[in-house]
Amino acid sequence: MDNMRQEDLQWVVRRLPKDVKEMMKSLRSNVCLGGGFIRSCITGDPINDLDLFVDSVDTEKKVVEMLKGITQKIIRSKNAVTLITHTFPIQIIHRWLYERPEDVLSDFDFSITCAVVWYDGVMWCGKVHPLYYSDLAAKRLTYLHPNRDEDVGGSVLRVLKYYRKGYNITLNSFAGTISRLMSGVRRENEAAITDEDERTRVLTGLLVEVDPSAVLGSEIVRDNGDEIE
Numbered sequence: 001m002d003n004m005r006q007e008d009l010q011w012v013v014r015r016l017p018k019d020v021k022e023m024m025k026s027l028r029s030n031v032c033l034g035g036g037f038i039r040s041c042i043t044g045d046p047i048n049d050l051d052l053f054v055d056s057v058d059t060e061k062k063v064v065e066m067l068k069g070i071t072q073k074i075i076r077s078k079n080a081v082t083l084i085t086h087t088f089p090i091q092i093i094h095r096w097l098y099e100r101p102e103d104v105l106s107d108f109d110f111s112i113t114c115a116v117v118w119y120d121g122v123m124w125c126g127k128v129h130p131l132y133y134s135d136l137a138a139k140r141l142t143y144l145h146p147n148r149d150e151d152v153g154g155s156v157l158r159v160l161k162y163y164r165k166g167y168n169i170t171l172n173s174f175a176g177t178i179s180r181l182m183s184g185v186r187r188e189n190e191a192a193i194t195d196e197d198e199r200t201r202v203l204t205g206l207l208v209e210v211d212p213s214a215v216l217g218s219e220i221v222r223d224n225g226d227e228i229e
Contacts, residue, residue: 001105004115004126005133012041012117013124017087020050023066025119030059032101032118038126039112043136045165049089051080053096053104053116060092096148102127109155109177111135111142112167139166143173145180156181 004012013021016033024031035051054060064074064081073084083090098104101118105127108114114129131142141162143155155177159169 001102001127002130002132004117004128008042009117009124009126012038012126015041015047017050017070017085019067019070020052020090023063026066027059027062028121029101029118030055031063032098032104032116034104034116035108035113038115038117039136047088049091052090052092053098053101054092054094055097055099057094057097060094063092101125105129107146107148109144109146109158110162111144112140112162114144139168141167141169141173143169143176145176152183153181 012033015037016024020033024033031052031054033050034053037047037050039045040047052063054063060081064071064083067083067085067090070085071083071090072086075082075084079095080091080093083092096107101116104116105114108129111129111131112135114132115126116128117124117126119125129144134140135142141159159174159177163169
């Protein structure tokens with residue numbers, strides 16, 4: 001992976017809410033920032049939310065406690081704890097845990113989201129996928145075939161979301177997202193599904209599992225989360 005450009009790294013850190021910045025400095029590499037917030041800072045797009053990744057459930061609890069001063073409501077789902085603040089939601093992802101911030105990069109599905117920022121105890125650090133800057137400039141989606149436990153239809157729906165924002169995708173990358181979706185069809189029925197109506201029903205069910213309203217709207221995955229505070 002490549003280092004994030006210093007001017008971009010500094011701009012992302014400046015855009016962080018004060019409480020989030022202080023929390024990240026306190027917990028160091030146990031928590032990191034990744035995904036859409038970084039992209040929006042660099043491209044100048046509106047910020048929809050902020051995703052934090054942690055190394056353990058204990059760290060997640062510390063983050064929630066340290067950010068309670070800016071939290072108006074807490075929603076817990078299978079993927080994350082979402083803190084509703086007066087600016088934008090803050091998601092603490094717990095479906096996937098990472099020992100090192102760099103490990104987060106292996107699980108992003110598109111190169112334009114593949115960026116991570118953290119504080120190492122001395123300085124702020126940032127890493128991006130080698131295609132990150134060129135694909136951002138070209139508004140191009142390159143599918144990275146992440147090897148992770150995920151809802152198989154998520155990447156297909158995110159293609160639609162980014163398409164609405166003016167991004168294009170190569171046929172090879174689009175085929176990759178369809179291949180991931182079709183793996184769910186095989187999971188649903190080991191035998192080949194030859195009836196088109198039945199195949200459509202199964203595919204629709206796999207897409208609905210992801211909650212299309214969430215993926216196509218903001219970055220938040222609202223998977224039947226429960227309000228807990």
